[in-house]
Amino acid sequence: xxxxxxxxxxxxxxxxxxxxxxxxxxxxxxxxxxxxxxxxxxxxxxxxxxxxxxxxxxxxxxxxxxxxxxxxxxxxxxxxxxxxxxxxxxxxxxxxxxxxxxxxxxxxxxxxxxxxxxxxxxxxxxxxxxxxxxxxxxxxxxxxxxxxxxxxxxxxxxxxxxxxxxxxxxxxxxxxxxxxxxxxxxxxxxxxxxxxxxxxxxxxxxxxxxxxxxxxxxxxxxxxxxxxxxxxxxxxxxxxxxxxxxxxxxxxxxxxxxxxxxxxxxxxxxxxxxxxxxxxxxxxxxxxxxxxxxxxxxxxxxxxxxxxxxxxxxxxxxxxxxxxxxxxxxxxxxxxxxxxxxxxxxxxxxxxxxxxxxxxxxxxxxxxxxxxxxxxxxxxxxxxxxxxxxxxxxxxxxxxxxxxxxxxxx
Amino acid sequence: xxxxxxxxxxxxxxxxxxxxxxxxxxxxxxxxxxxxxxxxxxxxxxxxxxxxxxxxxxxxxxxxxxxxxxxxxxxxxxxxxxxxxxxxxxxxxxxxxxxxxxxxxxxxxxxxxxxxxxxxxxxxxxxxxxxxxxxxxxxxxxxxxxxxxxxxxxxxxxxxxxxxxxxxxxxxxxxxxxxxxxxxxxxxxxxxxxxxxxxxxxxxxxxxxxxxxxxxxxxxxxxxxxxxxxxxxxxxxxxxxxxxxxxxxxxxxxx
Numbered sequence: 001x002x003x004x005x006x007x008x009x010x011x012x013x014x015x016x017x018x019x020x021x022x023x024x025x026x027x028x029x030x031x032x033x034x035x036x037x038x039x040x041x042x043x044x045x046x047x048x049x050x051x052x053x054x055x056x057x058x059x060x061x062x063x064x065x066x067x068x069x070x071x072x073x074x075x076x077x078x079x080x081x082x083x084x085x086x087x088x089x090x091x092x093x094x095x096x097x098x099x100x101x102x103x104x105x106x107x108x109x110x111x112x113x114x115x116x117x118x119x120x121x122x123x124x125x126x127x128x129x130x131x132x133x134x135x136x137x138x139x140x141x142x143x144x145x146x147x148x149x150x151x152x153x154x155x156x157x158x159x160x161x162x163x164x165x166x167x168x169x170x171x172x173x174x175x176x177x178x179x180x181x182x183x184x185x186x187x188x189x190x191x192x193x194x195x196x197x198x199x200x201x202x203x204x205x206x207x208x209x210x211x212x213x214x215x216x217x218x219x220x221x222x223x224x225x226x227x228x229x230x231x232x233x234x235x236x237x238x239x240x241x242x243x244x245x246x247x248x249x250x251x252x253x254x255x256x257x258x259x260x261x262x263x264x265x266x267x268x269x270x271x272x273x274x275x276x277x278x279x280x281x282x283x284x285x286x287x288x289x290x291x292x293x294x295x296x297x298x299x300x301x302x303x304x305x306x307x308x309x310x311x312x313x314x315x316x317x318x319x320x321x322x323x324x325x326x327x328x329x330x331x332x333x334x335x336x337x338x339x340x341x342x343x344x345x346x347x348x349x350x351x352x353x354x355x356x357x358x359x360x361x362x363x364x365x366x367x368x369x370x371x372x373x374x375x376x377x378x379x380x381x382x383x384x385x386x387x388x389x390x391x392x393x394x395x396x397x398x399x400x401x402x403x404x405x406x407x408x409x410x
Numbered sequence: 411x412x413x414x415x416x417x418x419x420x421x422x423x424x425x426x427x428x429x430x431x432x433x434x435x436x437x438x439x440x441x442x443x444x445x446x447x448x449x450x451x452x453x454x455x456x457x458x459x460x461x462x463x464x465x466x467x468x469x470x471x472x473x474x475x476x477x478x479x480x481x482x483x484x485x486x487x488x489x490x491x492x493x494x495x496x497x498x499x500x501x502x503x504x505x506x507x508x509x510x511x512x513x514x515x516x517x518x519x520x521x522x523x524x525x526x527x528x529x530x531x532x533x534x535x536x537x538x539x540x541x542x543x544x545x546x547x548x549x550x551x552x553x554x555x556x557x558x559x560x561x562x563x564x565x566x567x568x569x570x571x572x573x574x575x576x577x578x579x580x581x582x583x584x585x586x587x588x589x590x591x592x593x594x595x596x597x598x599x600x601x602x603x604x605x606x607x608x609x610x611x612x613x614x615x616x617x618x619x620x621x622x623x624x625x626x627x628x629x630x631x632x633x634x635x636x637x638x639x640x641x642x643x644x645x646x647x648x649x650x651x652x653x654x655x656x657x658x659x660x661x662x663x664x665x
Contacts, residue, residue, distance in 0.1 A: 365466065366503045370557075373463050373499075374517040374573060375491035375524065384516065388507025388556075395507070 001046070002031055004054045009136045015112045018139060021120065025135025028125035037129075042308045042340035043279040045130075048222050048248030053194040055164040057090035057140070080401035082155040082183070085142060089159070089193075090166025092140050101148035101178075107169050110143030119143075119171045119200055123228045123254070130224045134198045138169035145173040146180045146207075153181040153402060160188035160195065160218060168197045174207035174235075181210040183402060186245065188218030197225040203235035205259075210238045212402055217245035219274075226252045233259035237266075240394045242406050243278050244271040250279035250308075257284070257291035257322075264293040269393040269406075271386070272305030272337070279308035282326075286319045286352075295326040298393040300386055302333035312344040313356065319349045326356040331363060331389055333382075363389075413440040415476075416581050416612045422473035424461045430471065431457045433637030439581065439612045446615040446623055448648060449634030450656040455616045456500065458634075459585040463497045464490050478580060492524035496579035498570045498599065500586060505557040510569070513557050514539060518576055542575045545605070546598055564595035571602035578606065583614045586622060600625035620648040635660045 009026050013019040032049075033040035078084065085104075086093045096104050103115075110116035125132040144154065160166070172182060186195070195217060203209050217223045223246040229237050241251050255264045270278040278301075284293040293313065301307040313324035330339055343356040363385050371381035387407075397403040415438055422435040431454035439445055449455050461468050462475065464487040475482040478493055485493065505513075518538075519529040530538070543553060546568050558566050574582055582603065603613055603626055615622060623631075623645060631647040632639040635656070640663045641647065651659050 364503075367505045369465055369487065370499070370503045370505065371513070371516075372487040373465075373491055373497055374513075375488050375520040375577065376516050377488050377520060378486070380516065380520070381488075384508055384513070385505070388505065391507040 001049060001051065001054070004051065005032070005133065008054070008056055010139070013139070015108060017111045017114065017117070018108060021111060021138070022136050024121060025125065025132050025137070028132035029129060029136050031129065033129045039281070039310070042310075042342075043248075043250055043277065045222060045224060045248055045250060048277065049194055050192055052163045053165055053192050053222060056137075057164050057166050078155060078401075079404070080153075082153045083150075084155050084157060087140070087156070087158045087166070087168060089162045089164060090140055090168065090195075092142065099150065099154070101146065102150060102154075103143075103145040103147075105143045107141035107143060107171070108139060110171065115145075116143055116171055119173060119202055120169070122200060122230065128226060130196055131198050131226050131228075134167045134169060134196050137165075137167035138198070140166070141169035141171070143171045144182075145175065146178045147175040148178055150178075150180040153183050153399065155183045155185065158184070158186045158195065158197075160193045160221065161191050163192050165194040165196065168195070170197070170199045171202075172199060172209070173202045174204055174209050176204045177206045178204070179208045181212070181399060181402065183405070184211075184213040185405070186213070186215045186217050186223065188221050188245070190220060191218055192220040193218070194222045195224070199225070199227040201227060201229040201237070203229065203231045203237055205232045206234040207232075208236040208238070210399075212239065212397070212405075213241040213251070214405055215241065215243040215245055215249060215251060217249065219245070219247060221246045223249040223251075225250070226254065229253065229255045229264070231255065231257050231259075231262040231264060234261045235259075235263075237264045239265065240267040240269075240397060240406070241280070242269045242271075242390075242394070243280065246276065246278070248277040250281060252281040252283075254283045255285065255293070257286050257288060257293065259288050260290045262288065262291050265295075266293065267296045267393045269297065269390045270299045270307055271390065272299075272301045272307050273303050275304045275306075277306045277308070279310070281308075281310040283312045284314065284324060286313070286315045286322045286324060289318065289320045289322060291319060292323045293325070296393045297326075297328040298390045299328070299330040299339070300333065300390060301330065301337035301339055304334070304336045304338075306338040306340075308340045309358075310342045310344075311356065312346065313354060314346045315349050315352050315354065317348045320351045322349070322352045324352070324354045328358040329389075329392075330358075330360045331386065332360055333362065413442055415440050416478060417482075417614075418474075418476040420474045422461070422475060423471040424457065424468055424473070425471065426457065426468050431637055432461060435473070435638045437632070437639065439614060441612060442607070442609040443630065444607070444613045444615070444626060444628045446617065446628035446631045446648065447634050447639070448617060448620070448631060448651060450660075451618055453634050454637055455618070455634055456585055459497055459583050459616055462490075462583065463487065463495060488520065489524070491577075492521050494580035496574050496577055496582045498567070498574060498582060498584045502558045502566045502570055504559045504561075506559050508557045510555055510557050511539070511553055514573065514576065517573065521577055538576065539572075542572055546572055546575070546602060548572055564592055564598075567595040567599050571599050575602055575606060579611065581612050581614065582606070584616065584622075586615070586617045596622060596625055620652050623648050633659065633663065635663075640664065
C-alpha cells in the first residue's frame with residue numbers, strides 16, 4: 001500500500017509552484033499512521049484502504065465527453081439558493097459563479113498566480129501524515145477569499161462513483177469583518193474510493209465563518225479530512241459536522257485561537273451502523289487571553305459500528321481568562337458496537353474556565369414507552385429518539401435551510 | 411343496557427421483579443361506562459395500568475385480558491394503542507429534541523395506517539390539531555415546544571388530553587394513582603373526557619381520593635386492595651370510603 005502511494009506521487013507539473021508543493025508533501029510523508037501512532041490508536045484508516053482505491057484521479061472529469069459534466073452530483077440541486085461548486089471524482093467543475101465580494105480560483109490557478117502561497121501549508125505537515133499525503137498529491141481544490149458579507153451559503157459538493165483516490169486542498173480566507181456560510185456535502189455510490197481532504201481556513205479580525213459539513217460518503221469509501229483553522233482577534237469560527245457515511249472516516253478539526261476574543265464553536269455528530277468506523281477528532285488551541293471555545297458532540301453507534309471521539313482543549317501559558325468547554329454524549333444501541341472516547345484538557349495558565357464531560361448509554365426506556373403508547377411503532381419511535389438526541393449538536397444552526405440538510409437523517 | 415363489552419379482565423395475576431402485585435383480578439367494562447378504581451397508595455393501582463398498556467418490565471403470570479375482542483396481552487404496546495387503548499399518564503415524560511407537533515403527527519398517522527386509512531396531509535393535520543387545542547385552551551406557543559419539555563403539571567395534563575381527543579380511544583385510562591391534580595387541570599381533563607364519551611367509549615379512572623369523581627361521574631366504583639377488587643358499588647361507595655378511610659374500610663370488607 002505504502003509503495004503504491006509513494007510510487008504514484010507526481011514528480012513534476014506544468015506549474016513549478018505546484019511541483020514545489022508536491023515535493024514538500026513528499027518529503028514530509030513517511031508512512032501511513034498505524035495503531036502505534038498515538039493520534040490513530042483507535043482509528044485504523046490504513047486497514048480500511050484497499051489497492052483498488054489508490055488509482056490516481058484524472059485531471060478532467062471522466063464523465064465529460066463534450067467538456068460538460070453530466071454526472072449525478074451535477075443534477076442534484078439544493079432546495080435553497082446557494083453558490084454551488086461541484087467536485088466529481090476529485091475533479092472540480094470549472095464554471096464558477098461570480099460572487100460579489102468573493103474571489104474564487106481553482107487551486108492550480110491560485111498556486112500558479114502565487115495567491116495561495118501566503119495561505120498554504122501553514123501547519124506542521126510532519127504531524128499529519130494524511131495532510132502530507134494530500135500535499136504530495138493535491139492538484140485540485142478551491143481558493144476562496146471572502147471580503148464582505150455573503151448573501152447565500154457557498155456549497156461545495158463532492159461526488160464519487162469510481163474507484164480512485166482524491167486529494168482535495170481548499171483554502172478559505174475571510175478578510176477583516178467578512179461573514180460567510182460554507183457548506184460541504186460529501187456523497188458517493190457503491191464505489192470504493194479514498195477521499196483525503198485538507199481545508200486551510202483563515203479568519204481575519206472580526207470575521208465570522210459558519211462551516212457545515214455533511215459526510216455521507218459511499219458505504220465502501222474511506223474519508224479523511226483535516227480542517228486547519230486560524231482565528232484572529234474577535235474572529236469567530238462556528239462549525240458543525242455530521243458524519244454518517246463511508247466505511248471508515250475521520251474528521252479532524254484543528255483550531256488555533258490566535259488573538260484576543262477569538263471564538264470557536266466546534267460541534268459534531270456521528271451515526272455509525274453496520275461495521276462503520278467513524279472518528280471525530282478536535283484540537284482547540286487557545287494561544288491568547290480571552291479566547292473562547294465550545295464543543296457539543298453527539299454520537300450514535302449501532303450494529304458493529306465503531307465510534308471514536310478525541311477532543312483536546314489546549315490552553316497555552318499566558319492565555320488567561322479563556323473559556324473552553326466540551327461535552328460528548330453517545331448512544332450505544334448494540335452490544336457489539338464499540339466506542340473509544342478520549343477527552344483531554346491541557347491547561348498551562350491560571351484563571352481559566354474549562355470543562356469536559358462524556359457519557360454513554362442506551363435510549364431512555366420511558367421515552368420509548370411513551371411514544372409507543374401513542375401508537376408509534378418501536379422502530380419508528382427509536383428513530384425519532386435517535387434524531388432528537390443527535391439534534392442537540394446542531395439545534396442552534398440559525399439558517400433553517402442548512403439545518404434541514406441535517407434533519408433528514410435517512 | 412346491552413352494551414358491548416370493551417374490556418374483560420379475567421383472573422389476572424401480574425407483578426414486577428418476581429413480586430406479585432395484581433392477584434386474581436377481574437373486571438368487565440362495557441361501552442359508555444365510567445369505572446373508578448380506588449385504593450390506598452401502594453396497593454398496585456398503577457401496576458394495573460402499566461400491565462394493560464404493556465409497559466416493559468412487568469410479568470403477567472396468569473389470566474386473560476380481552477380488549478375489543480382481541481387478546482390484549484398478545485399485542486405490542488403500539489398495537490394496543492392503535493386498537494384504541496389510551497393511558498393518560500400520571501407523570502408524562504419530557505422528551506427534548508422531539509417537537510410536539512411532529513410527535514402528534516407520527517402518532518395520528520400511525521393509527522390511521524394501522525386502521526388502513528390514508529395519512530393526513532399537513533394542512534388537514536394542522537386544522538385538526540388547532541381545533542382540538544383551542545377547546546382545551548392550548549395556545550399555539552405550547553404546540554411549538556418539545557414533547558412535555560418545560561410544561562407545568564397542569565399543562566402536561568392538557569397535552570395528554572389533547573392527544574386523547576385526537577386519537578379518540580375506545581378505552582381511556584386516567585391514572586392519577588398518587589398524583590395530586592390541581593382543580594384547573596382536573597376540570598380540563600374531565601371536560602376532555604366527558605366530551606369524548608359518546609356512548610361508544612369507556613373510561614377507567616384510577617385514583618386514591620374522590621376529588622376527581624366530582625367532575626367525572628363514575629357508574630361503578632371499585633375498591634382495590636391486596637391486588638384485587640374487594641368491593642364494587644356506585645358513586646356513593648367513594649363517599650363512604652372517604653368518610654371511613656381505607657384502613658377501616660378494608661378491614662370491614664375483609665371480615
